[in-house]
Each structure stands twice: as C-alpha cells, then as structure tokens.
Amino acid sequence: MIFILFFLCTLLSYLYLKKQKKGKQKQRAKLLIPPGSMGWPYIGETLQLYSQDPNDFFAEKQTRYGNIFKTHILGCPCVMLASPEAARFVLVTHAHLFKPTYPKSKEKMIGPFALFFHQGNYHTNLRKLVQSSLAPEAIRKLVPDIEAIAISALESWASTVGEVIHTFHEMKKFSFEVGILSIFGHLDGKYLEQLKENYCILDKGYNSFPTNLPGTAYNKAILARKRLGEILSEIICERREKKLLGKDLLGHLLNFKTEEGQTLNEDQIADNIIGVLFAAQDTTASVLTWILKYLHDDQKLLEAVKAEQKMIYESNDGGKRPLTVD
Structure with missing residues (x-):
C-alpha cells in the first residue's frame, strides 16, 4: 500500500508540474505575440479589410494596438509592422529568421x-x-x-x-x-x-x-x-x-x-x-x-x-x- 501511495503521489506531482510548465509557456507565448484581433475562424478580419478603405482599416488598428499588431487575413495569421525599426529588424538585422510566404490566392495569380x-x-x-x-x-x-x-x-x-x-x-x-x-x-x-x-x-x-x-x-x-x-x-x-x-x-x-x-x-x-x-x-x-x-x-x-x-x-x-x- 505504501508503495502504491508513493507511486500515485509521484505521478500526481509530475502531472501537476507539467501542467504548471505548460501554463507558463502559454503565458510567455501570449506575452511575445503582439496585441490585436484574429477575427472569425478562417475568415479572420478579411471581410472588415475589404469592406472599407485599407488605409482606414490599418490606421484604426495602429491607433488601437500600436505599430505592431496581429490580425488574420486571407486565411493567414499575420503580424503587421508599421514602424521603421520593426521593418529593419525583419528585412535587415534578423532577415535570416524569416522567409517570404504568400497567401495561396496570390501564388495562384x-x-x-x-x-x-x-x-x-x-x-x-x-x-x-x-x-x-x-x-x-x-x-x-x-x-x-x-x-x-x-x-x-x-x-x-x-x-x-x-x-x-x-x-x-x-x-x-x-x-x-x-x-x-x-x-x-x-x-x-x-x-x-x-x-x-x-x-x-x-x-x-x-x-x-x-x-x-x-x-x-x-x-x-x-x-x-x-x-x-x-x-x-x-x-x-x-x-x-x-x-x-x-x-x-x-x-x-x-x-x-x-x-x-x-x-x-x-x-x-x-x-x-x-x-x-x-x-x-x-x-x-x-x-x-x-x-x-x-x-x-x-x-x-x-x-x-x-x-x-x-x-x-x-x-x-x-x-x-x-x-x-x-
């Protein structure tokens, strides 16, 4: 009985610690992802973008979330950059961390x-x-x-x-x-x-x-x-x-x-x-x-x-x- 109790305690402790670790990782990931809205499933915010002037859409996002924000357009989760420093990070200083991708609709064109x-x-x-x-x-x-x-x-x-x-x-x-x-x-x-x-x-x-x-x-x-x-x-x-x-x-x-x-x-x-x-x-x-x-x-x-x-x-x-x- 003692052996069984010891085994159950060990198992429960392991599961509890694993859950805590996952929670911390999720919290850390949330901190790394910029603010913004992902909109509806799959559609995202595509309808909002196409129903108004694109400049107004992005201006409203910048005012609300800042120069770096997340969104979801044409079936792709996106991070939008609207500052020279962020663009320089992606295109110059850390370009090796990124690769160019396009929505399938653009690739087909x-x-x-x-x-x-x-x-x-x-x-x-x-x-x-x-x-x-x-x-x-x-x-x-x-x-x-x-x-x-x-x-x-x-x-x-x-x-x-x-x-x-x-x-x-x-x-x-x-x-x-x-x-x-x-x-x-x-x-x-x-x-x-x-x-x-x-x-x-x-x-x-x-x-x-x-x-x-x-x-x-x-x-x-x-x-x-x-x-x-x-x-x-x-x-x-x-x-x-x-x-x-x-x-x-x-x-x-x-x-x-x-x-x-x-x-x-x-x-x-x-x-x-x-x-x-x-x-x-x-x-x-x-x-x-x-x-x-x-x-x-x-x-x-x-x-x-x-x-x-x-x-x-x-x-x-x-x-x-x-x-x-x-």
Whole structure:
C-alpha cells in the first residue's frame, strides 16, 4: 500500500508540474505575440479589410494596438509592422529568421514557379539569372528605347489638356512597357497588346477578395492569368522555332541550364516572367512618382536636373547621336 501511495503521489506531482510548465509557456507565448484581433475562424478580419478603405482599416488598428499588431487575413495569421525599426529588424538585422510566404490566392495569380515563392538552389540560380539580365550593362543598351517610351508618354500627357493625370497609374503603364522591353526586347505589337490587356485584368484582381465565382474580380484575374500563360507559350514556341534566343531576360531563361543539364519548362519560364513584371511594376512606379513629386516641390532641384539634361543633350550633338549613359 505504501508503495502504491508513493507511486500515485509521484505521478500526481509530475502531472501537476507539467501542467504548471505548460501554463507558463502559454503565458510567455501570449506575452511575445503582439496585441490585436484574429477575427472569425478562417475568415479572420478579411471581410472588415475589404469592406472599407485599407488605409482606414490599418490606421484604426495602429491607433488601437500600436505599430505592431496581429490580425488574420486571407486565411493567414499575420503580424503587421508599421514602424521603421520593426521593418529593419525583419528585412535587415534578423532577415535570416524569416522567409517570404504568400497567401495561396496570390501564388495562384503569379504562378507557383516564380522565384520569390522558393528558397535554395532554384531561387539562387533564378535570382542570379534575373539580376544579370537586368544589370546596368544590359539596361544601358536599352536607354534609347526607354527614352522613346518616355517621350511618347510625355506627349500623351501633354495632349490631355484640362484633364487630371493620375501620376502613379501613368508610371505603372510606363514601367510595364519598360519591363516588357527588358524581358522580350522588341515584341510584336499583337503580343504586346494582348499581354497589356490581360495583365491589367490580373493586376486589378490581385488584391480582390479571393472568391472564384463567375464575374468577380478574382475570377476575371484567374482567367486572365490563364490567357497570359497561353500568350507566353506562343511567344516561347516562336522564339524556339526561329532560334531567336536573344540576350533579353526571355533569352536567358530559354538558355538556362543547371549543373545537371536541366532546363526550365514553359510553366517555369512563364511564372518567372510574370513574377518579374509584378515585382518591378509597382515598386518602380512608386519610386518614379516620388521623383516627380520632389522635382515639382523643389525648384532648385528641377533646375539642376534640367541643366544636367541640357549638358547631356549638347554632348550628344543635339540629340543626333544615340543617348549613352556612363
């Protein structure tokens, strides 16, 4: 009896201590997780986000919980960062502790083979490939063509007398055309218009609520993504048939081989082309928009830029020789 009582006491003590330890761990975890609301099961706070202006949604959260708060959007638990210090922690000082992930609805839009959905050798090889294709040496050769796109855009804006020009939207159009030039070189007009039309639909539906019902923005975007894949497949087949591999990004993707001799299939090439377009467009357009704002607000800066441009123009014989960049 004594032995049995001793065994039961030991067992009960062990279970009690284990329960206490779990309680402390839960309490510690609660202290580490930022404040905020996770909303409804699975849906989270997605409906609240999409039923109002996103800026208002996040502003209310910041006011209530501070610059770091938790939420639940598109089926994913999230921690939102709204301070430079927190962003620096994630992106710079402790970047090795984090890895980029995207909601499945976003991954489906761009394509699962896009390099920023991967890590390891696949990511490293494709990243080097993209960087070399878009390096300053490669872009330098495209400067005259980029200049022509810029002049065309300026002439288009000048013709819209009395109308409001939405700078960011116009910069998105400009960066898209430059992106197409960098990826394909001089692309046939038919393909250019098809890519532009379907990519515009994809872009509009990218941040829409992921309801794949006929007529919804998300459904239209999914269908446009399918058409983009078909268009890119035609372009790839045409390049291969004519053996016009070129030195643009598409040429580099077609020529790519791993150390084992493996090449990229059409889906991998298409996903990475759309991924590069998507990654470059908004960020480039945003930077260009801010540049225009600063030039507008600072007249001394604007005059300095004009003087530099005049000097470059005169050094190229008044525009008779192609523009070069040092």
